[in-house]
Structures are given as structure tokens and as C-alpha cells.
Amino acid sequence: MRGNSKIAGRLKEIATELKVPFSKNSKLTTKNYFQVEVLGFDYYNPKTGNVDSGGKGNIAMWLLDTNYDDRSLFPPQVFFPMAGEKDGWSRLTRNLKAEIDDEKIEAFKGTVSLPFEKGANAKIAVKIIDDRGIESLRVISLNS
Numbered sequence: 606m607r608g609n610s611k612i613a614g615r616l617k618e619i620a621t622e623l624k625v626p627f628s629k630n631s632k633l634t635t636k637n638y639f640q641v642e643v644l645g646f647d648y649y650n651p652k653t654g655n656v657d658s659g660g661k662g663n664i665a666m667w668l669l670d671t672n673y674d675d676r677s678l679f680p681p682q683v684f685f686p687m688a689g690e691k692d693g694w695s696r697l698t699r700n701l702k703a704e705i706d707d708e709k710i711e712a713f714k715g716t717v718s719l720p721f722e723k724g725a726n727a728k729i730a731v732k733i734i735d736d737r738g739i740e741s742l743r744v745i746s747l748n749s
Contacts, residue, residue: 672724
């Protein structure tokens with residue numbers, strides 16, 4: 606839970622709303638709920654002809670479609686891991702001139718998704734945009 610008590614509290618609230626068993630020392634995992642952690646990404650480098658890799662520190666934004674249909678990306682969860690005071694959700698808040706709950710925004714700054722149920726399509730799509738604007742997409746089947 607990234608060592609942040611606000612995030613831990615919010616995840617506990619989400620677990621309660623979703624009726625997921627939760628304790629201080631357990632992870633939010635069951636056979637019915639999933640979480641995604643983005644560890645990095647690969648991309649084709651046209652200059653070298655190689656596939657290069659980037660880590661968590663290079664991810665500017667990532668999107669999670671929790672019910673991917675093999676055609677269109679409809680992400681209910683969008684994250685800005687590199688978001689500082691002048692980036693990501695902070696910038697969106699200023700642009701919209703809206704009051705946004707800081708605890709909720711904090712949950713969307715990392716590389717771990719919020720818990721979600723498997724959708725009817727039983728597939729997820731993770732789209733990553735790195736700090737140079739290069740996009741990567743990975744589709745994962747949730748059927749075991």
C-alpha cells in the first residue's frame with residue numbers, strides 16, 4: 606500500500622464497498638477481484654532495431670481497461686505515476702477549477718491499480734505512455 610496511511614485507508618474503504626475481506630496484514634486479493642501492478646514496459650526502438658525496456662520511473666501515464674473487448678479501449682482507471690505539483694491530476698484539478706478529494710487523487714498516482722472485478726470479456730488492457738510519449742499496449746486474459 607505504498608507506505609501511505611491515506612492510501613491504506615482508502616483501499617480499506619474500497620474493500621468494504623466491494624465486500625472483500627480485508628485486514629491490516631493481508632493483500633486485497635480474492636478469486637473474484639484483481640489488481641494490476643505495472644513494473645515497466647517494452648518498446649521497439651526504430652533507431653537501433655531493438656526492443657528496449659523502461660521502468661516504473663519512466664511511466665508518465667497508464668490506463669487500465671478492466672473489460673477489454675478487443676476493439677476499443679475504455680479505461681475506468683487512469684494513473685499518473687510521475688505526477689508532481691505541475692503535472693497529471695494536479696494540473697487537471699487546476700484546469701477544471703474543481704475541488705477534488707486529495708485522498709482519491711493519491712490512489713491514482715502510483716503503479717498499482719484499484720481492485721476490480723473480472724468483466725464479461727475476461728480480458729484487461731494496460732496502455733502505458735512513457736515520458737517521451739511512446740505508447741505500449743498489453744492485453745491480458747483473466748481466464749486461468
